[in-house]
Amino acid sequence: MFARFLGSLARQNVAVEFVFLLAILVRLLVGLSSYSGAGNPPTFGDYEAQRHWMEITLHTPVREWYSETPQNNLTYWGLDYPPLTAYQSYLHGLFVSAFEPEAVGLESSRGYETPSSKLLMRWTVLLSDVLVFFPAAWWFVRAYYGGRSGTEQAWALSILLLQPASLLVDHGHFQYNCISLGFALAAAAAIIQEYEVVGSVLFCLSLNHKQMSMYLAPAFFAHLLGRSFQKRRPLLHVIKLGVIVIATFAVLWAPYLSSAEAVLQVFSRLAPLKRGLWEDHVANFWCTTSMLPVRAFKWKKRLSVEAAARLAGATTVTACLPFMWNEIRRPSKQGLIRGMLISGLAFFLFSFQVHEKSILLPLLPATMLALDSPWVVQWLAPIAAFSMFPLLVRDGQALTYVASQVLYLLIANPPPSGLGDSCVWFRLAFPASLIGVVVIHLGALFLEPPAQYPYLKAAAMTSYGFVHFVLLVLYLNKKVFTSRTQLERTLEKKES
């Protein structure tokens, strides 16, 4: 239905404009809802954290942003993202204080929640999204799907811009993932167009906005290394990219490069080991298996934090090695994006200290593959939003959650005709899986869990998501090794 409608708009050359306007309208509507920690003193939630960083960056010297000082109490929402988030907070702080200085007054503004300041805060997210993620999405669609029809391009764009999990986390819950994800998306677009230096700089910007972008780094690393081996002077090319990466980091970290302690101080804020192997209920391997009645799986009890970090690191790297090996040997544009998806899922499932919102990282490459493997994102996006439901419902997002899930299902199904028929098992398993989602929602709404299992509802939702994510990552790994490149197929045909 939606794809057909886009088709009629595409014939009048207005499909892309329509998708951008729809994406803005939906963001405005989601923004009418509540947000993380609304009216909940003394510490509130992510909204207050972001507002507090504007206050700190606006009123204290840059060298002190990551240090405990009389003005900067790190126990109260100390900055724990890399410097680009701090600079972004500073810019947004200037914007907010131009209209309502009290909203970001030093120390006087804790828990400041006037209607006008909430509107300004929502505007900072919307502007970031429109200025960073929107152009990145359009660039990517043109770079990767340039040869496709207008309808298909507009549909791919609507999948990138209207996937429910990102909408709800940024414009509902309140964060700025659109910036770090937007830079990663732009980096992929640049590399696909063979602007490898520009792509490397953009990916460093993403890493320096949120360290979680590391989830996608193995794919960029393997792809760029594989491409370097195809050049006439591989070593020179690797050194060139290495210098670019170091230079970008140096510029962004400049205020903290005066001493080793200053660097380590920022670093210690970015890797808070003591927060443990996972937080809350998350649909990853460690949290899900620890709920099984098996003593060996009680990770938090059995492993010290250091041992858990080492085990998680080793498992994550192991899960990434197969696709990396393949991509280094045979780099391809699709291999880069598929690699982002596999490494995003591997990090989400196995790495240390994963948060439910981290599913946004593998979701980005899944949406990028919209025209290549539509079924992946048709399926993954609603399941990912579902796996975050325990978090969203705490923020008062139940209504926006239902509305954006339904809207997404209408947009994604069916995809534009001619994308290749989805296989039979998908046509059976997908509706069955959605019925499972509805059944769990209804159960959670009308049944009370037994007293000894107070977290049963959240556990059911995350475990359900976990099963889907594991099956997907196994399937993708299989696919990496069985799908031959076009070249190989041509060669085989010639031989036979």
Ligand SMILES: *[C@@H]1O[C@H](CO)[C@@H](O)[C@H](O)[C@H]1NC(C)=O
């Ligand atoms: C810092 O913030 C925490 C949490 O809000 C509070 O408990 C603590 O008293 C504060 N410390 C100082 C020195 O103000």
